[in-house]
Amino acid sequence: MLSTAPPPPISNELVLTESRTMRAQTIERTDALDKVKALAMLPDNLHVTTEMAATYFEVDAQAIHSLVRRNRDELEQNGMATLQGAELRAFKTETGGQGDHLFNGVRTLRVFTRRALLNVGQLLTDSEVARQVREYLLNIEQVVRDDTTPRQLTQAKRLPPKTFRQVFFSDVPEGRFFGHLYTHNYLLDQRNQRKDEFGNLTKEGFRHGHPKAGKGDRFFMLPETSYVDANGRLRGRAVVRPDRIQDLVEQLISEGLRHNPSISRAPSRLALTESTVINGYRITMRRGA
Structure with missing residues (x-):
């Protein structure tokens, strides 16, 4: 028999911003980034910069900086890195194959792997793109689980x-x-x-x-x-x-x-x-x- 009660509310995608356990459960689903929106990456096809992350999520770069300050440990565990000195010089060469040409004059560079970028999407609340990423993650978690x-x-x-x-x-x-x-x-x-x-x-x-x-x-x-x-x-x-x-x-x-x-x-x-x-x-x- 059909129930006369209204349907239950749909689960809130913000559960990912509130639960680190839930974020850990879905952090491997980096395919969510490409499913929601085309993602431009550096020439190594492994990293994006802060500005590229901001462009993807359609927010100001300051929003990414603020998010990093609040969640640095978790983001670093998922592949975010701040490069400088010899490490940065090596990265410039490996990334562009043109020495300093790609990041001319840059002395410190923060980069995100796809996993770290997905972590940003799990946490960023003032972004419609991030909201869609979280919805995708929760749908996949619901339909493909152990x-x-x-x-x-x-x-x-x-x-x-x-x-x-x-x-x-x-x-x-x-x-x-x-x-x-x-x-x-x-x-x-x-x-x-x-x-x-x-x-x-x-x-x-x-x-x-x-x-x-x-x-x-x-x-x-x-x-x-x-x-x-x-x-x-x-x-x-x-x-x-x-x-x-x-x-x-x-x-x-x-x-x-x-x-x-x-x-x-x-x-x-x-x-x-x-x-x-x-x-x-x-x-x-x-x-x-």
Whole structure:
């Protein structure tokens, strides 16, 4: 039966700024940086400067300096370094291959590895880019985790389409991905079907994102958190059926969506490079060719 209570609140991405344990759990996911925004690095493809970090996170360099002062030990443990003297001279040569040309006149240089830059994103609160990085990290932490408590798997939440895209089709822009689901009869598209307070059709219909009959029902369902509002309307967004995740991945690839590198084609089924726990459900896919 559907609950009449409103859905629980979504977890706050700021948990990463508050918990060093959570930051340590996700610090290896440096791929989050490239998933959120293109990252420019120094010629060694290993480091960025303070100014480059500020550019990536779209903040003033002073915000990075302030963050370093408050979290120096943690950032240094994750690869941040302040170079000077012989160490800096060697770095200038190795980085640009042109002696002092790249950092002419610089006597002290702070650099960040990708891991240290991700650490900045975990901590930086006044940046929309950093917020998106944290959201990506939490989504991945939720859907790809060690299977340490098998008995708790049945209590897991369902996989929403947004997280499904990040795990399997993150190279496909979110707008294109959802557009594909709408035009290929997976989900109802009720964008711009209700008027706002100014009389403009900018609000979503009450059934926006529900599974479409037939093809949509085969791969998607409404979760247990769906509820009936005061006007008797069923509210909620579709989630992927836990027993059809592999089938949906294969179906979308066959329809032309570009899959993540961790997924490869095999003669019969798709395969992941390893068994994966997705929202508490272990999805075991045979290793591909």
